[in-house]
Amino acid sequence: MAETLRIEAAGPYDLRLSLEAARAFSPEERRDEGILRLPLRLGGRLVLAELRQTSGTPVILEARVRGRLGEAEKKELHRLVGRVAWAGLDLRPFYCLASRHPVMGEVAGRLRGLKPLRPATVFEMAVIALTEQQISMRAAYQVRRMLLEKLGERVDGETAFPTPRRLASSSMAELRTCGLSERKAQYLLELSRRVAAGEVDLEALEGWEEEKAREYLTSLRGFGPWTASYILARGLGIPDVVPSEDLGVRTVTGTYLGGGGRVGAEEALRLLRPFVPFRGLAAFYLLAQHRLAEQGDRGARGGGGSAERGPAAPKGNLDI
DNA sequence: TACCAGGTAAAAA
DNA sequence: TTTTTACATGGT
Numbered sequence: 299m300a301e302t303l304r305i306e307a308a309g310p311y312d313l314r315l316s317l318e319a320a321r322a323f324s325p326e327e328r329r330d331e332g333i334l335r336l337p338l339r340l341g342g343r344l345v346l347a348e349l350r351q352t353s354g355t356p357v358i359l360e361a362r363v364r365g366r367l368g369e370a371e372k373k374e375l376h377r378l379v380g381r382v383a384w385a386g387l388d389l390r391p392f393y394c395l396a397s398r399h400p401v402m403g404e405v406a407g408r409l410r411g412l413k414p415l416r417p418a419t420v421f422e423m424a425v426i427a428l429t430e431q432q433i434s435m436r437a438a439y440q441v442r443r444m445l446l447e448k449l450g451e452r453v454d455g456e457t458a459f460p461t462p463r464r465l466a467s468s469s470m471a472e473l474r475t476c477g478l479s480e481r482k483a484q485y486l487l488e489l490s491r492r493v494a495a496g497e498v499d500l501e502a503l504e505g506w507e508e509e510k511a512r513e514y515l516t517s518l519r520g521f522g523p524w525t526a527s528y529i530l531a532r533g534l535g536i537p538d539v540v541p542s543e544d545l546g547v548r549t550v551t552g553t554y555l556g557g558g559g560r561v562g563a564e565e566a567l568r569l570l571r572p573f574v575p576f577r578g579l580a581a582f583y584l585l586a587q588h589r590l591a592e593q594g595d596r597g598a599r600g601g602g603g604s605a606e607r608g609p610a611a612p613k614g615n616l617d618i
Numbered sequence: 619t620a621c622c623a624g625g626t627a628a629a630a631a
Numbered sequence: 632t633t634t635t636t637a638c639a640t641g642g643t
Contacts, residue, residue, distance in 0.1 A: 433624090434622080435623075436640085437640040440641075441639080477640055480639090481626080482639080523625090524624070543625085545624055548624095
C-alpha cells in the first residue's frame with residue numbers, strides 16, 4: 299500500500315542535476331538515479347518520501363510514501379516537497395538576466411533546471427548553518443553525519459534530522475562527541491531549547507519582511523551576518539540574498555565574473571549587481587559550476603570519465 | 619607540520 | 632570603539 303502525490307513545479311527544473319549539485323560536496327558517492335529519498339515529518343508522523351521527476355512539461359514531481367496518508371498529511375507532504383524542491387521558484391526571469399552576461403549565460407545554460415535543494419524546515423537550515431560556520435564543508439558534513447547518527451530517527455533506511463525537542467534534550471557531552479566546539483554546542487542547545495519551548499519560531503519567519511527577519515536572526519546567540527544571510531537565502535528562499543562575506547562566494551564571483559582570484563565582499567556584491575533580484579541564485583550557480591567542474595576533474599583523473607562540465611575551475615573547497 | 623576552511627562572540631587594547 | 636583570539640575537524 300502506498301500513496302503517490304503529484305506536485306507541480308515551476309519549470310524549467312532538473313531534479314537529477316539538482317541532486318548532483320547538492321551532493322557534489324559529499325564525500326560519499328551516492329548513485330540514486332535521480333531519486334531523492336527524503337525523510338519528512340507530517341504532523342507527528344515520520345515518513346520516507348521518494349521523490350522523482352516525471353518527464354515532460356509542465357514539471358511534475360512524484361512523491362511516493364508507504365502506507366496511507368490522511369488529508370492533512372497529504373497537504374503537509376505537498377507543502378514540504380514543494381519547499382525542498384523549491385517548486386515555487388520560476389527560473390526563467392533569472393535565465394533572461396543571465397543570458398545578457400557572457401559568463402553567467404554560459405553557466406546558466408549548462409546548468410539549466412538547477413535549483414538549490416532546501417532543507418525541509420528553517421530550523422534544520424539554521425542548524426546546518428551553525429555547523430558550517432568557519433570550518434570546511436567536509437568537516438561540517440562529518441559533524442552533521444554524527445548528529446544524524448546519534449540523534450536522528452531512522453525511517454526506511456534513511457535518517458531524519460533530529461527535532462528541536464530531541465536536540466534540546468541532548469547533553470553538551472553528546473554534542474561535543476559529534477565534533478561541535480563547546481561554543482557551537484552551546485548555540486545549538488540554546489536554539490533548540492528555545493524552539494522546543496515555543497519561545498522562538500523560525501518557521502514563522504517565512505512570511506516576514508527580509509530586513510526584519512535578518513534582524514531577528516542576528517539577535518539569536520551564535521547567529522552573525524553570514525549565518526543570517528545563509529538562512530534567508532536557502533532557508534527562507536529569498537533568491538536575491540547572498541552572503542557576500544562568504545569565502546566561497548567571494549572566490550567564485552572573483553574567478554568567474556571578476557579578474558581572477560578571491561575578491562572582497564563589496565566587490566562580490568558589485569560583480570553580482572547585474573543579476574538583481576537573483577544575486578543569491580547567481581552566486582549559487584557559480585558555486586555549483588565551480589564544484590561540479592572540480593568533481594568532473596577528479597572523475598577524469600580517476601579514470602571514471604564523467605561528463606564534461608565546462609572550463610576547469612581553480613582548486614578550492616566549495617559547495618552549495 | 620602548519621595552515622586554511624561558507625564565522626562568531628567575547629576578551630583585550 | 633576597534634582589534635585580536637579561541638574554537639573543532641578534515642584536507643592539502
